[in-house]
Amino acid sequence: MLMHIDMDAFFASVEQQINPALRGKPVIVGSRDNKYHTVVAAASYEAKAYGIKSGMSSYEALKVCPHAEFVACDSAKYTYVSREIFELLHDYSPCVEHSTIDEFDLRIAGLEPIFGSFLDLGKLIKKRIREAFGLNCSVGIAPTWILAKLGTKIRKPDGLILINDANLDTIIKGLPIEKICGIGPALTAHLQGLGVFSCDQLKTTPQEILIDNFGQSTGHWLYQVLRTDLSRSDLVFKVGPYTQNLEPKSIGHSYTLPRETRDKNVIYAWLRMLSEMVAERARKSHFTGRTVAIWISSKNDSSNRQKTYSIPTNDGWEIFVRSRAILGQKKGIIPVVKALGVSLSGLISDCALPLLTEQKKREALLSAMDRVNARYGDWTLSPAVLNLINPR
Ligand SMILES: [Mg+2]
Known part of the structure; x- marks a missing residue:
């Protein structure tokens, strides 16, 4: 059995948790910091009630809901919360996968005697995430990934469903x-x-x-x-059976955008976030890689482009810079993008890297930040790296 967890209105809900003044209000998270000239990256449920959807232009959204609160997308914040949720989920299953920034997959076969039933486990996880982060999620439990994902879609928001043969x-x-x-x-x-x-x-x-x-x-x-025929592993698991001991050939993440776009800033923001997620996983499994690949899907076709560099990396910023270069390498033309993926391959064990000093600094910075936040409350300090990718 698989449990698929999909956070509800993730970016907007994170913003509402950080800033209590936004709670209960329609909130629009813009893909960049330009209230009337950006795209809605996420909308709170209060904003969705006005028909506001991700992918809409902010101008359009503010026309139907002029009093909506506007916040600029801060991918570092969401990546941070996403990682924290990912860590928490390890209390419940040894096999947790990051599906996208706001979706997670847990293998839960055999765990029901410990937690009562699969539904009890789902309730428990929802409660824990709500208590720890103030965030709601939808949970689908099913024998295959596709059905678990379907479950979260049809029970949104704050849903919980178990799908089985019965x-x-x-x-x-x-x-x-x-x-x-x-x-x-x-x-x-x-x-x-x-x-x-x-x-x-x-x-x-x-x-x-x-x-x-x-x-x-x-x-x-x-x-x-x-x-629910379990013979096809591509339906059962979204990603191959990954265990900590298994050496991966590549590490990747992908994301389907709410709407096709050729807006450079929107595409860059997603590339940055995917790069951070890839880097995070690479560091965690102590790998660094020389080949960065991007996968772009648009309405009629999809393509893979990659480039191998002499210096390996597992730094999110560096992976982003490389993937951005790969994206624009065809005479600088940015293609229309519907879905996007970033992966790192040519993996080698992470040791004695030229980037090590830089990484050590960064690790020290993150752990200092964690200590400050543990003492003075969450979000006293948070990364501000989005400034780097929000060229106006
Ligand atoms: Mg979601």
Whole structure:
């Protein structure tokens, strides 16, 4: 069994926790610090009630809700909280994965006798996250990753759901197919053309029809996606079975943007955040890497670009600088981006690096910050690295 945890309105909720004056109010987190000329990176639930969504222009959002509070996106803050949640989750399962900055996966098979039941474990984790961070999350528990993720989507916000063979068919009845992670607008339109609009219709569509229409690989995936057949590991686990002892070949993170964009600043902000997450994981597993790769997906295609450097790194800023260079290497043209990934490969054990002095300084800085915050309260000090990536 897998537990998928998705934080509710994560960036906006973090801002509301840090600044109590924002609580209970519509809050817009802008991707950069320019209230009327930016994109909504996140909206609080109070703002969502006005129809404000991530990906909207802030101008549009402020037109429907002129009294909304505006805060500029501070990725360092969210990365920090995300790491803290990640640490906390290790109290409940030895196998925790960071799915994206605000999503986590836990393997929980065999843990129910310790915590009562899977649902009890879900309740406990939700309570713990709320107490520790003041944040709500939605929890989906299912035999496969896709179903666990679906669970969080249909029970948002503050949801908790267990999906198993007994209730699966009831849950998916009438549910639009686009709720399934991986079924985007193009696939949705194609399926609708075949008369398949809902998840239960998809599940009863014969495998041959799906393969005829979508090819072997996608057709088979569509056939399997709402089943609890555990033979396909790509459906069961989003990422390969990763254990601390296993040496990874590469370390990567990816993110699907709320809306396609070619806004350089928005793309850079996400690259920066993904780079930080990659760096964090590399440092934790004591690796450093020489090859930085970016993966870009837009409406019609996706591409991988990579470059190997002579000096290995596991520094988030350095990975960001490299990935930014790779992104702009085609005559400086920034492509339209729908989803984005950053990975580090060519991994070697982290020892005697040229960057070591720099890293030591940084580690000392972070631990000093932790000590100050432990003594004077959370967020007395927080990293301000976003200044580096918010070119106006
Ligand atoms: Mg979320």
